[in-house]
Amino acid sequence: MPNGDVPAYYSQWVSSEHVADILAGHMSAAEDPRWAESGAANAQEYACWASHICGMACTKMLLEELNDERLTLFELLTQCREASGYVVTEEGIKGLYYRPLVQLLRERHQLDAEVVEHVDAGHFLQWLGEGHRVIASVHPSIRTPELSPPHRGGHLVYLFGLDGRGRLRFNNPSGLPGASQADARLEPSVFDRFSAGRGILVRCHQLCP
Numbered sequence: 001m002p003n004g005d006v007p008a009y010y011s012q013w014v015s016s017e018h019v020a021d022i023l024a025g026h027m028s029a030a031e032d033p034r035w036a037e038s039g040a041a042n043a044q045e046y047a048c049w050a051s052h053i054c055g056m057a058c059t060k061m062l063l064e065e066l067n068d069e070r071l072t073l074f075e076l077l078t079q080c081r082e083a084s085g086y087v088v089t090e091e092g093i094k095g096l097y098y099r100p101l102v103q104l105l106r107e108r109h110q111l112d113a114e115v116v117e118h119v120d121a122g123h124f125l126q127w128l129g130e131g132h133r134v135i136a137s138v139h140p141s142i143r144t145p146e147l148s149p150p151h152r153g154g155h156l157v158y159l160f161g162l163d164g165r166g167r168l169r170f171n172n173p174s175g176l177p178g179a180s181q182a183d184a185r186l187e188p189s190v191f192d193r194f195s196a197g198r199g200i201l202v203r204c205h206q207l208c209p
Contacts, residue, residue: 007065007160009182012057012073012173013050014038020176039072046074048093052086053077055096057173058135058158059105062202065160066133067109079104096156098200105202112203119197121188124159124168131204134159136170137196143172143180145190153196157184 013022014034021027029035029047040046056076063069063076071079080086083104086095098115105113116123116134124134135156139149142157161169167185175181 006169006183007061007158007171009171010057010060010073010173011175011181012054014073016181017177019174019181023174037072039074039077041074049074049077052093052095054156054173055085055101055135056080058156058171059101061158061160061171062105062111062133062135063109066111066202066204069109079108098198102200105200112205114201114203115198116201117198119199121168121192121195124191125162125166125188127201127203128159128162128168133202133204134199135202136199138191138194139196140174142184142186142191142194143175145180145186145194149194152194153198156199 011019013019013029013032014037015032018027018032022029029050030043035043035046038046053073056073059076060071060073063071080101083100085097085100086093102113102115105111127134136159137153138155138157139152140155141147141149155174157170157172159168159170163169163185167187168191169183169185171182172180172184175184
């Protein structure tokens with residue numbers, strides 16, 4: 001992918017410019033002035049789900065880039081819940097579960113998707129070099145890569161390419177404005193510090209730009 005060709009970026013909070021304030025607790029998700037663009041029924045529903053839908057933001061970016069499909073976050077969430085990708089219990093929201101999402105991507109959106117596990121940045125380098133895409137599990141503190149994560153996983157980012165220096169290029173649904181949202185770039189060894197070694201690989205045959 002040419003360096004200037006970046007997939008459309010979407011945050012899991014619609015107002016991406018307010019992510020830092022939401023994460024810091026200075027603003028609630030229900031106060032997001034653009035919440036309705038998510039497709040949620042109301043601000044309360046949006047606030048309930050927004051912190052759980054990094055995977056839907058990644059899926060939105062994936063489908064827009066590869067299939068030219070423009071669905072709202074909550075349209076995708078509805079599809080994913082129908083496929084059992086999320087489960088709501090008395091204990092709260094469980095998911096995202098990868099295999100139901102993969103089935104959804106394959107059957108409803110005709111993408112060659114598969115769950116990958118026990119992988120590292122070397123695998124991502126190979127797949128991205130071949131033009132494929134990856135939704136990868138990382139620790140959310142990848143938005144501040146100068147810090148050490150307490151553990152790996154718990155968040156999803158959309159890997160879409162490599163730059164001329166061999167760094168991984170990705171869009172981070174909970175990245176910080178002007179710093180780590182669209183077209184974030186990390187050395188493979190740095191990415192590995194945050195990576196859980198699992199995710200969803202989408203193989204691009206004649207689809208990807």
